[in-house]
């Protein structure tokens with residue numbers, strides 16, 4: 153049987169370095185890779201799988217640079233709170249998570265991501281209760297089931313309330329436990345090969361939930377092991393106040409003082425940077441995961457996306473955790489990125505095409521995968537999404553990119569990850585979505601009951 157799939161007659165938005173868009177074009181997949189883009193190749197095996205892209209737009213698969221999948225089973229709580237109020241309400245509930253909760257939540261979150269065009273996602277898992285079990289293993293298992301390319305991070309918290317942090321004792325670990333588990337996770341799962349479906353990063357949670365020692369030691373370990381580093385930063389005014397009171401500096405100055413800048417580091421949110429700081433992020437190629445919906449849901453300020461992009465900072469998009477973005481649909485973040493940037497900087501502040509770049513090649517750069525994925529080019533991995541623009545929701549919008557970014561999320565005619573079909577006919581092929589939904593509801597009830 154042929155390993156080839158030919159997607160024909162689609163409007164192809166390549167997001168290549170020249171920003172080429174090819175009307176009524178073809179893309180040929182052979183195994184895990186894209187082998188032709190543009191005109192249909194002359195001769196092909198008889199049994200090549202042919203996909204009709206008429207009326208559809210083909211984009212690179214979207215790349216999600218920040219998530220907390222476990223939160224899928226704790227959605228809709230603390231709905232009108234600030235970040236710190238929201239966290240202190242939810243920590244005691246999160247203290248009850250175990251392998252079943254995390255696997256179920258991850259299946260829910262990953263299914264929703266797949267249906268919003270995501271083919272690669274990271275996850276920031278930072279809650280490890282003492283009796284929780286193998287939580288990173290549970291979500292890695294879920295990602296393999298759904299079939300998305302996965303960059304989970306081994307997160308951590310070691311600064312509880314009694315030592316001046318925000319979280320309670322029930323959700324923090326000791327530095328030794330964290331560093332041992334982090335090294336184990338890298339040894340067990342990190343894959344350095346170019347078509348890797350699984351890569352690990354290290355991710356102490358935030359300035360108000362980890363010690364300075366943990367930040368320093370995690371950076372040392374990550375660099376020794378050759379993995380990336382991730383944390384929340386510059387998300388809220390309360391965090392600014394916390395850093396000022398505890399460290400006498402801004403969140404970024406604090407991170408700089410512990411070695412947390414560089415092309416192997418990306419920060420989630422990155423709202424509260426000043427001009428000088430944006431320059432320093434650019435000079436060090438430190439990345440930012442822009443999470444517009446969550447930022448607005450928690451009432452934080454608007455990220456300086458235009459300034460970050462203009463300065464040359466690597467910027468990707470993130471849905472953030474499901475407890476602060478109950479929707480978690482990645483294409484929606486491209487829409488919100490445009491709206492938020494324009495609310496802040498006027499109608500030209502972010503174009504629809506820049507938003508698609510952030511959602512694809514921008515995310516690939518943030519995760520260190522731009523050589524492999526994020527654009528439709530010969531030789532790149534076959535991570536692709538075919539969006540159906542034929543229904544009443546999009547008919548009559550002549551510019552397919554405007555339809556995609558400004559319109560409703562279109563049905564997905566097909567998506568491929570590493571050349572493997574994951575979505576077809578707007579249904580995820582790898583899981584029973586109704587079963588996942590029922591399991592999520594049951595796990596939510598169980599966790600709430602457990603928290604008492």
Ligand SMILES: Nc1nc2[nH]c(O)nc2c(=O)[nH]1
Pocket residue numbers: 220235239357358361384387446472473476
């Ligand atoms: N949006 C979020 N911000 C956070 N900061 C922190 O320490 N945890 C979180 C989180 O889960 N979401």
